[in-house]
Amino acid sequence: MIDLKELKEKRTIIGKNIKHRNMNIDLDEIIRLQHQRSELLQETEHLRKQRNENAAMMKSKLDADRRVLLIAEGKALKEAIAVKEAALNEIEITYLSMAKSIPNYTHPEVPVGKLDADNLQIKTWGNPTAFDFIPKDHVELGQSLDLIDFDTATRVSGAKFYYLKNEAVLLELALERYALDILRSHGFTLTITPDIAKEEILEGIGFNPRGEESNIYTIEGTGTCLVGTAEITLGGYHAGSILDKEQLPIKMAGLSHCFRREAGSAGQFSKGLYRVHQFSKVEMFVYCLPGQSDIIHKELLEIEEEIFQGLEIPYRVVDTCTGDLGAPAYRKFDIEAWMPGRGDQGEYGEVTSTSNCTDYQARSLNIRYREDDGKSQFVHLLNGTAVAVSRAIVAILENFQQQDGSVRMPKKLVPYLGFDRIIR
């Protein structure tokens, strides 16, 4: 959530930002509700003041008549307060739910655009893999090498689930360990997080657990959800606390399963492992001072690049355009790996994403630090993918396949794997 105190003074900027992000939010209505809320709040507080004064007068001994009079007055006040409070409550609910939909401010360098096609490519590394044979996609490779079983998973669990088998199991574990080792060398505290989180944490991070378009599985009757990313549980880690300024930045890495409903996303770009209901991911998460977040955001991108360069996978980096930013993100960089089996001739496909969410999530989660003058301030929160295992597997299988149908393994993974090629 943005700072609602700034709603009026920054109205023009906020309105422009909403337009750039291709969103439709009735700012005027929100401001009207804010005003109405403020009036009701003042009226309510005034009545409470009267109630407190009335009660205070009855502390001393009174004659019976006066006492009866004061009690009657108190009763009337009580009812008036109840009425006001009910009205205030109602306004507050609509006001807040609308205000929460206002997106974060946007970094001035972010390209303005509506769709992912408007994202700005800012870097490429390596060249798209060239083959002197016709390359297979990872679905074919997964089948021919007996590494991935979609059909059985569909029968057992439903569409977009999969069994990893044989070397693919070890590849998943190797990727996780490889990423965790790199993060540890960068000073991250390693964690394996819960795969379930409370709805209030989800909402604080900026996910909407409800509704048709929600990407979240909720667990009926518990107020909890399956997490779509460890960003949720890592952000929830310090929810509601005031952190020591000296301990910032706090850098955490979390390994978790990620569950996504992916309702209504079909088509060729969602075939195979690329878009699935469950996958494993190592996520980076940072709590820092407001002045540090831009630099740390770049550092997270560099770590992501280190990981993919170590895997020898060609990629490009994009600066995500305004229309493609999530509401909490102030700026977002994606790494798109070259995937030879994607599209007709191969295409880049997203494998990581790192966002600077500034104080947007911290405000909802109420995560602060204390300034030197004793005032508390919201921290800045950042997140980034170290490795989304399923997509990394897509990139490895497709880029390193050989003419004989085998797949070589990236050198950096060999110590973790114990083999350097998958062959049948």
Add this chain to the structure above:
RNA sequence: GGAGAGAUGUCCGAGUGGUCGAAGGAGACGGACUCGAAAUCCGUUGUACUGUUUUUACGGUACCGAGGGUUCGAAUCCCUCUCCCUCCGCCA
């Protein structure tokens, strides 16, 4: 899962329905004493929201695990929930 005990400020801890934002300690900060320090003494020491004010400041409301309720008035009484502790049972 069953039985019992509990949750109060940074921490410990008191609190009879009105005099309680909350005793008393400890800690921290400021000051006195000291060459300096320790000890001692004096003082200050929560948060959020909100109103007036240029800031300073002053005022109001709320907050004693969370949410409801009773009452003119709740830290205090009642209900629900969460968490923690002890004992029993079960279990990877």
